[in-house]
Amino acid sequence: MTRKDFADLKFVGSSWLSFFEECIIPSIQPKTIFNTPISDIDYSKDQIEVKSTNGSIFTANKIIITVPLKILQSGSIHFMPTLPSNKQNAINSITVWSGFKAFFKFSTKFYPAYLSFSNSSTRQGQIQYYDAAYAQNAPDNILGLFSTGQPAEVYQNLSGNAQRDYILNELDTVFGNNIASFNYIDHIVQNWNEEPYARGAYITPYEDGGQVEILGQSLNNKLYFAGDAYTTGNDWSSVHAAARSAKRAVDELVQ
Ligand SMILES: Cc1cc2nc3c(=O)[nH]c(=O)nc-3n(C[C@H](O)[C@H](O)[C@H](O)COP(=O)(O)OP(=O)(O)OC[C@H]3O[C@@H](n4cnc5c(N)ncnc54)[C@H](O)[C@@H]3O)c2cc1C
Structure with missing residues (x-):
């Protein structure tokens, strides 16, 4: 092994x-229909009928479903016939963590590249601050806050100035001298639970891989599932897991 390997x-x-x-979208964009949320999937006949909320109907003999698990859990897509019980049970039983992100701009960089706490990664969730401009040659000092699960809900339950002040106070407590509050310039937040087409972050790393595997299984040579939730049950909840899952679903579909 050389240094490069690491x-x-x-x-x-x-x-x-x-x-x-750069690498994927140009080849698929001409065939992509945006802003068309799917509400119904009828796979009872040879031709699958997919309906959108704006009334469009699409037909195909095979489809790949790539919506976040929270969308299937919400029941906002109706399947005809209903999904088999093992698939529906896996959908219902799997925990998707809440998700919250914030980016704070400061007039000085008083923080390290990475700040963790004793509860930074537990079965309940994750929380960490990180230098979001690290090695980016950026002129601004941007501190990121990333949180999932129960810790994220603490921030999600606040809003506006109370949310901002809670985060500044958390940093002031760690670094002292009100340094975060004093150097604060601006911030933005993103509550992933409130994103209508995400509704959360991702499946907890502590989930039962056997249940995740069921999520990824295709149905009747017609419905295929791809994305970070629909894997072989060995790895999930990341961009690379989603990409691998997509390759597997397409390989299976074209067999
Ligand atoms: C806060 C946060 C931080 C993360 N950090 C990392 C990280 O550092 N590294 C990493 O690898 N991964 C990270 N992830 C996870 C990563 O974002 C996901 O694993 C990845 O985006 C999953 O890709 P996907 O294609 O499966 O799903 P998504 O990217 O969620 O795509 C699903 C698509 O389905 C669409 N959709 C939803 N409902 C419908 C409907 N009814 N009809 C039609 N379309 C619909 C949505 O609009 C969306 O375009 C993070 C996630 C969060 C929330």
Whole structure:
């Protein structure tokens, strides 16, 4: 093994989104229909009928379902016939963590690259602060807050100035001298539970892999499932798990 084998690769001035926009989207965009939420999937006949909330109807002999698990849990997509009980039970029983992110801009960088707590990663959830501008050659000092599960709900239960002040106070307690409050410039937050087409973060890492495997299984050579929730049950809840799952679903579909 050389040093290179252990190199920690980092997106600089870009992200996973840029990767998809550059390498994947151009080839599929002309065939993609946006802003068309699906509400009904009828797979009772040879031709599957998929309906959207705006009344469009699409037909196909096979489809791949890639919506977040929270969407299936909400019941906002109606299946005809209903999904088999083992699939529906897996959908209902699996825990998807809440998700919260914030980015705080400060006039000085008083924090380290990574700040964790004794409860930063537990069965209840995750919380960490990180230097979001780390190695980005960015002029601004941006501290990111990433939280999932129960810890995220503490922030989600607050809003506006109370939410901002809670986070500043958390940082002031760690770093002292009101340094966060004093150097605060601006911030933005994203509550993933309130994103209508996500409704949460991702499946907890402590989930039963056997149940996740059921989520990923295809049905009747017609319905295939791909995305970070629909895997072989060995790995889930990440961009790479979603990409691997998509490859598996397509391989299976074209067999
Ligand atoms: C706060 C947070 C931080 C994360 N950090 C990381 C990280 O650092 N590294 C990492 O690898 N992963 C991370 N993840 C996880 C990563 O974002 C997901 O694993 C990945 O986006 C899953 O991709 P996906 O295609 O399965 O689902 P999504 O990206 O959720 O895509 C699902 C798509 O389905 C669409 N949709 C929803 N409902 C309908 C409907 N009814 N009809 C039609 N379309 C619909 C949605 O609009 C969306 O476009 C993070 C997630 C969160 C929330």
